[in-house]
Amino acid sequence: MLFFGTIGMLVLTIGMIIFIIFHQRKVIRYQLRFQKLEFQQQKTLLNASIRFQEEERQRIAADLHDDAGPLLATARLYLNENLVNLDKNAQLQSIYNAKQIIDDTIQLIRNISHSLMPPTLKNFGLESAVNDLFQKISGSGSLNASCRFHDYRERLLPDQELIIFRIIQELINNILKHSNSSFIHLTQNISGPKLYIRMHHDGRGLTQADFEKLNKSGGGLGLKNIQSRLKLLQGRIFFEKDASQTYYKITIEAPRSEEQTVKEEKGITY
Numbered sequence: 001m002l003f004f005g006t007i008g009m010l011v012l013t014i015g016m017i018i019f020i021i022f023h024q025r026k027v028i029r030y031q032l033r034f035q036k037l038e039f040q041q042q043k044t045l046l047n048a049s050i051r052f053q054e055e056e057r058q059r060i061a062a063d064l065h066d067d068a069g070p071l072l073a074t075a076r077l078y079l080n081e082n083l084v085n086l087d088k089n090a091q092l093q094s095i096y097n098a099k100q101i102i103d104d105t106i107q108l109i110r111n112i113s114h115s116l117m118p119p120t121l122k123n124f125g126l127e128s129a130v131n132d133l134f135q136k137i138s139g140s141g142s143l144n145a146s147c148r149f150h151d152y153r154e155r156l157l158p159d160q161e162l163i164i165f166r167i168i169q170e171l172i173n174n175i176l177k178h179s180n181s182s183f184i185h186l187t188q189n190i191s192g193p194k195l196y197i198r199m200h201h202d203g204r205g206l207t208q209a210d211f212e213k214l215n216k217s218g219g220g221l222g223l224k225n226i227q228s229r230l231k232l233l234q235g236r237i238f239f240e241k242d243a244s245q246t247y248y249k250i251t252i253e254a255p256r257s258e259e260q261t262v263k264e265e266k267g268i269t270y
Contacts, residue, residue, distance in 0.1 A: 064112070068105050075101040121165055125155040129165055130186065133172070137184070142176070147186035156195070156256065163233045164197065164254060170222050171199060171250060179203025179248075190256070197252040205248030206239040 078098035083091055121129035127149040137145035155161065168186070175181055181203030189196045206214075214223050230237055235254035242249060 064109075067108050071101050071105040071108070075105070117162065118165070121161060122158075125152075126161045126165060127152045127188070129161075130168060133169070134184075134186065137172070137176075143181055144183040145172075145185075146183075147188075149188040151190035152188060160233060160254065163229045164195075164252065167226050167229055167237075167252060168197065168199075170226050174222055175199075175201050175203065175205075179205055193256055195254045195256055197254075199250045200242075200247050202247045205241065205250075207241060208239045211237070211239045 075098040078094040078101070083094055086094065118129055118132075120132045130147050130149075134145040134147045137143065156164070172184065175184060179201055181201040183200075183202055185200045187198050189198075211223060215227055226237065230252075233254050235252060237253070238251040240249050240251075241247075
């Protein structure tokens with residue numbers, strides 16, 4: 001009887017060892033598959049970011065080549081070597097025309113510079129830049145846009161503000177193009193070391209499953225740009241439909257610096 005009990009325990013032990021081995025192999029295969037998917041996702045986001053940066057460079061190059069180049073070439077025509085042979089009135093007129101063209105070129109370059117770093121964002125911060133953006137949207141009459149910052153006592157780091165502002169711009173661009181909304185409302189809050197930006201709209205929108213699916217597909221370049229920027233920010237984004245099924249909500253979660261969090265805990269505000 002003891003013999004059979006020993007044999008049974010031995011068989012059970014061997015069975016458990018085999019089960020553990022197969023289970024570990026299954027876990028390892030799953031981890032390898034997950035790592036592969038994660039690597040592919042990172043590669044897709046990196047490619048999207050590179051493609052976006054290249055498109056930005058091409059756009060700037062095209063603006064400078066197609067607009068600034070001809071303007072400066074025209075100004076040069078007015079200021080050629082024959083200018084000294086013209087009578088005084090003709091000289092003054094040529095100089096005036098060249099000045100007007102140079103002024104137009106300066107304004108063009110200033111506009112390109114502003115598109116890279118909006119002056120309101122640089123000088124006054126994220127709240128002012130977003131307010132300015134939403135006022136322009138409302139002023140267009142296409143839809144009602146409003147925003148409210150509840151906990152913006154101290155500015156974020158410049159890079160953080162620019163990334164968040166670009167994400168907001170991209171989201172608004174998608175809403176304006178695809179959702180057919182009648183309103184957009186944005187709110188900002190802080191909870192501990194996290195900053196939250198929430199956007200609500202009543203048009204066609206995305207759920208988190210839709211967002212993940214589009215990110216893994218070949219399309220959705222704008223959404224991939226958002227994801228690549230969030231990766232730089234070490235932030236997250238969530239898409240959901242309200243329980244009432246009347247509007248969509250987008251939540252951006254971004255970390256604040258330790259210095260900002262400590263200052264708030266000590267009650268230091270500006």
